Amino acid sequence: MSDAGPAAVDQKTLWNGAAGEAWVRGQDVLDAMLRPFEAMLAEAAARCRGRVLDVGCGTGATTLAVAEAAPEAECAGVDISEPMIAAAVAKAKAAGSSAQFFCADAQDHGFADASIEMIVSRFGVMFFRDPVAAFANLRRAAMAGGRLHVIAWRSADENPFMTTAERAAVKLIPDFPVRKAEGPGQFAFADATHVRGILEAAGWRDVSLMPVDVACEMPEPALRNYLMQMGPLGVVLNRADAETRDRLSTAVRAAFNRYVDGDTVRFDAACWTITARA
Numbered sequence: 001m002s003d004a005g006p007a008a009v010d011q012k013t014l015w016n017g018a019a020g021e022a023w024v025r026g027q028d029v030l031d032a033m034l035r036p037f038e039a040m041l042a043e044a045a046a047r048c049r050g051r052v053l054d055v056g057c058g059t060g061a062t063t064l065a066v067a068e069a070a071p072e073a074e075c076a077g078v079d080i081s082e083p084m085i086a087a088a089v090a091k092a093k094a095a096g097s098s099a100q101f102f103c104a105d106a107q108d109h110g111f112a113d114a115s116i117e118m119i120v121s122r123f124g125v126m127f128f129r130d131p132v133a134a135f136a137n138l139r140r141a142a143m144a145g146g147r148l149h150v151i152a153w154r155s156a157d158e159n160p161f162m163t164t165a166e167r168a169a170v171k172l173i174p175d176f177p178v179r180k181a182e183g184p185g186q187f188a189f190a191d192a193t194h195v196r197g198i199l200e201a202a203g204w205r206d207v208s209l210m211p212v213d214v215a216c217e218m219p220e221p222a223l224r225n226y227l228m229q230m231g232p233l234g235v236v237l238n239r240a241d242a243e244t245r246d247r248l249s250t251a252v253r254a255a256f257n258r259y260v261d262g263d264t265v266r267f268d269a270a271c272w273t274i275t276a277r278a
Contacts (some may be wrong), residue, residue: 111140211272
């Protein structure tokens with residue numbers, strides 16, 4: 001997610017524009033939906049006494065949870081998105097948390113060498129332009145024996161909820177943008193062998209990927225805004241006129257009926273828990 005290169009420019013533009021603003025608007029729903037993962041990372045970091053870094057921290061929920069679970073640690077969150085970092089700072093202030101946040105590209109930010117006890121991330125590490133360079137930079141920032149503990153999505157095929165909107169929309173929009181499987185993007189870490197190769201090439205050791213399937217949910221009234229604002233469909237609808245937005249949102253919403261259980265939307269999230277040591 002460096003400034004250099006087309007993919008990096010796209011990511012920085014995306015997360016400082018429509019995608020970042022959508023996350024800020026929907027942060028309460030999204031944080032509640034992903035809270036099980038936040039809890040996993042907070043538990044993993046609970047015994048830390050040194051510096052903990054949350055990479056791709058978004059609007060800060062995981063960083064704040066880690067800071068609460070590890071009160072003796074010095075917790076910080078980094079993200080490329082200025083609007084999301086601003087929301088995280090406001091959230092920390094409201095909560096009276098000591099967690100700190102800063103806007104930077106973790107791929108090439110000048111972290112203090114060998115100073116971080118643990119690096120965590122909730123779905124924030126799949127967007128690097130050069131993942132080997134990014135994880136090498138993070139490894140240099142970790143102290144000897146420092147731990148990496150991140151969560152990433154497995155494949156799109158294993159996460160049909162996450163691709164329902166675009167699969168429905170592509171039938172209605174002939175030139176709908178198709179995700180690139182190799183990333184950067186949500187499913188860039190789908191292949192375990194590929195991820196292991198990235199981390200080992202970056203100097204991490206004792207690399208482990210464990211599959212985890214987690215039940216997630218959101219209130220049904222929040223579903224329409226979610227599908228209209230998030231992912232590739234959200235980017236397309238952000239540029240569409242009101243009539244097109246209404247027509248598409250109605251058609252795409254029907255594709256989610258199988259996930260609706262009364263007033264609640266339920267789905268399983270297929271992910272990796274990825275750990276390693278510096």
